[in-house]
Amino acid sequence: MAGVALSYLRALNRALGDEMDRDPAVCLFGEDVGLGVSGLTGGLQRRFGADRVVDMPLSEQAFTSMATGAALCGQRPVVEFQIPSLLFLTLEQIANQAHKFSLMTGGQCSVPVTYVVPGSGSRAGWAGQHSDHPYGMFAHLGIKTVVPSSAVDAYGLLVSAIRDPDPVVVFAPAGVMATRDVQTAPLRPVPLGVGRVRREGTDVTVVAIGHLVPAALEVAGRLAAEASIEVFDPRTLHPFDWAGLRASLERTGRLVVVDDSNRSCGIGAEVLATVAEEMTLRAPPKRVTRPDGAVLPYAAVLDRAVQPDADDLEAAVRAVLK
Amino acid sequence: MTRAASLYRTMRLVRRFEERAIDLVTAGEIVGGIHPYIGQEAVAAGVCAALRRTDVITSTHRGHGHVLAKGADPGRMMAELAGRTTGLNRGRGGSMHAADLSLGILGANGIVGAGGAIAVGAAWAARRSGSDRVAVSFFGDGALNQGVLLEAFNLARLWSLPVVFVCENNGYATTLPVDASTAGAVLGRAAGFALPAVRVDGMDAEAVLDAAADAVRRARSGGGPAFLECVTYRFRGHHTNEAGKAATYRTEEEIAGWRARDPLLVQGARLPADVRAGLDAEVEEAVAAAVAYALAGPVPLAADALDHLYADGLVPRGKVVA
Numbered sequence: 001m002a003g004v005a006l007s008y009l010r011a012l013n014r015a016l017g018d019e020m021d022r023d024p025a026v027c028l029f030g031e032d033v034g035l036g037v038s039g040l041t042g043g044l045q046r047r048f049g050a051d052r053v054v055d056m057p058l059s060e061q062a063f064t065s066m067a068t069g070a071a072l073c074g075q076r077p078v079v080e081f082q083i084p085s086l087l088f089l090t091l092e093q094i095a096n097q098a099h100k101f102s103l104m105t106g107g108q109c110s111v112p113v114t115y116v117v118p119g120s121g122s123r124a125g126w127a128g129q130h131s132d133h134p135y136g137m138f139a140h141l142g143i144k145t146v147v148p149s150s151a152v153d154a155y156g157l158l159v160s161a162i163r164d165p166d167p168v169v170v171f172a173p174a175g176v177m178a179t180r181d182v183q184t185a186p187l188r189p190v191p192l193g194v195g196r197v198r199r200e201g202t203d204v205t206v207v208a209i210g211h212l213v214p215a216a217l218e219v220a221g222r223l224a225a226e227a228s229i230e231v232f233d234p235r236t237l238h239p240f241d242w243a244g245l246r247a248s249l250e251r252t253g254r255l256v257v258v259d260d261s262n263r264s265c266g267i268g269a270e271v272l273a274t275v276a277e278e279m280t281l282r283a284p285p286k287r288v289t290r291p292d293g294a295v296l297p298y299a300a301v302l303d304r305a306v307q308p309d310a311d312d313l314e315a316a317v318r319a320v321l322k
Numbered sequence: 323m324t325r326a327a328s329l330y331r332t333m334r335l336v337r338r339f340e341e342r343a344i345d346l347v348t349a350g351e352i353v354g355g356i357h358p359y360i361g362q363e364a365v366a367a368g369v370c371a372a373l374r375r376t377d378v379i380t381s382t383h384r385g386h387g388h389v390l391a392k393g394a395d396p397g398r399m400m401a402e403l404a405g406r407t408t409g410l411n412r413g414r415g416g417s418m419h420a421a422d423l424s425l426g427i428l429g430a431n432g433i434v435g436a437g438g439a440i441a442v443g444a445a446w447a448a449r450r451s452g453s454d455r456v457a458v459s460f461f462g463d464g465a466l467n468q469g470v471l472l473e474a475f476n477l478a479r480l481w482s483l484p485v486v487f488v489c490e491n492n493g494y495a496t497t498l499p500v501d502a503s504t505a506g507a508v509l510g511r512a513a514g515f516a517l518p519a520v521r522v523d524g525m526d527a528e529a530v531l532d533a534a535a536d537a538v539r540r541a542r543s544g545g546g547p548a549f550l551e552c553v554t555y556r557f558r559g560h561h562t563n564e565a566g567k568a569a570t571y572r573t574e575e576e577i578a579g580w581r582a583r584d585p586l587l588v589q590g591a592r593l594p595a596d597v598r599a600g601l602d603a604e605v606e607e608a609v610a611a612a613v614a615y616a617l618a619g620p621v622p623l624a625a626d627a628l629d630h631l632y633a634d635g636l637v638p639r640g641k642v643v644a
Contacts, residue, residue, distance in 0.1 A: 059473035059476065061469065062439040062442065062477055063439070064439075065438075065443065066439050068439075068443060069440035069444040069445075069446070069457070070443035070447040070450075072428055072440070072443070073448065073455075075447045075450065075451075092433065096433060097431075097436060101429070102630050102632065103414055104414055104419040104429070105419070105423065105429060107412070107629070107630035108421060108424075144632075164634065166634060278643060
């Protein structure tokens, strides 16, 4: 097919609409979903009705567990959180309830709920309580965790998340929400747990997550004359595509992880630990992250100072190549 | 069996089941201890007698009565407490998570107040799928101070969902008396959300059943949610580990006063002595068989510890990766 521009946000919206068309059990809960204030759900209430695209009162904990109860009774809810930090408020309902039902009931049931955060991480100027990026925390808890970095993947991963029998958290980073892909093939589901080499290289593997994939591609371009950089996008953080990473490191032998979350116990730490235990490197690896325990400050210069960026990554790549 | 006899039999089953379970706690066969329901049996028996097999319940940490009264097999329930693969949850849930989805038992729950919103979701799903199923959420007086439960009241009333909230007011949140925990009246919580509410003698199974039948009938016919406050008392400690500790928060006189209104005495007095004796003997046999079944069941294999963690069979990495 001829290339068509597809925006990341539009891709998510299409995934929701297509799945609601395909499966009558799919329903949507969230705040302001009728008007589609975040852009994620625009037009869906008109198409599918207010009893299926449900505008929720500001009761995140209750509607998150309401999704669990509905899922236990045959529905397949998608829950939108407009703010990533709402995942802290609803951690009990996701991590301690929805996630644990399958094991605790001895496999009697599953909880097919998808939680979507359109605009995770910094949206510039939204300050301390609206700018977190807690994907690593969900991976740590064992909850299926997806961070699409492009529009085509956003479509395919959200479709797979909705079809998955378990709870899945989908982080759509603010930093890529406005990007567009050139779509050259029909949109398809992208399986969870399968990474993607976004650029092939032979000298160093950069594992980049979410909106830092475009940053990694930029750095790879910048340094093209000096080094051949492979950009590996895991796409799903749990389950992680360790085989895909291993294959990449067998080609390059060097590793940098760029991860827009706090340093200690972050997904970057997990990647380095796993590689140190199980794989072989020619040089000590590096990770570029937010600082330990960072709280994102408001002023623009401070907000940017806390987030890893292309310059930080370039310096880290140069360091591992030394 | 007459309604009176049936209520008595259910209560007697719950009572003797728990007394034997406490023996098994002492004997070390039930490792985590239990939260005994003894004293509160009229609530579970009365409410569940108003339900159909297809109706759903969410239960609490003190949940054995609800699970048994809703029809769970006593042998498989006891096997669950004993951590056997023959248990309701294959030994993966234990006392606080016992569930039988095939009977609409969405599980006991370890977090106070957590079941309310799950029941709301079940009720919402019932309506969406055109079913006349009713959801019942059991919780204690302590749960009335959990925000998520109050949020659930709001959603249920807002959408007139077929859910019945059953507050078992046993006077104490663990050791904290209800007067020291709850501003206003219990029924005031219901009034705040315009939930039709009644206060009923929770030591009288017939009274509970009458009130529950009204509430369930209304919910089933589209009349919306209801709230029952069942005034009751637990005769034992909060948990079996309370025995032997200096539990001074209740006086002997208070306990004796409630024991004089033992719900089994109240209901037993309504039956001819021979009928009661016959039911007692039948229950004795059933509970003995349940214990035998439980203890004969195999313990799970350590290698299977994380079976059922994911509904799609995803196998997580283990403790050590070779």
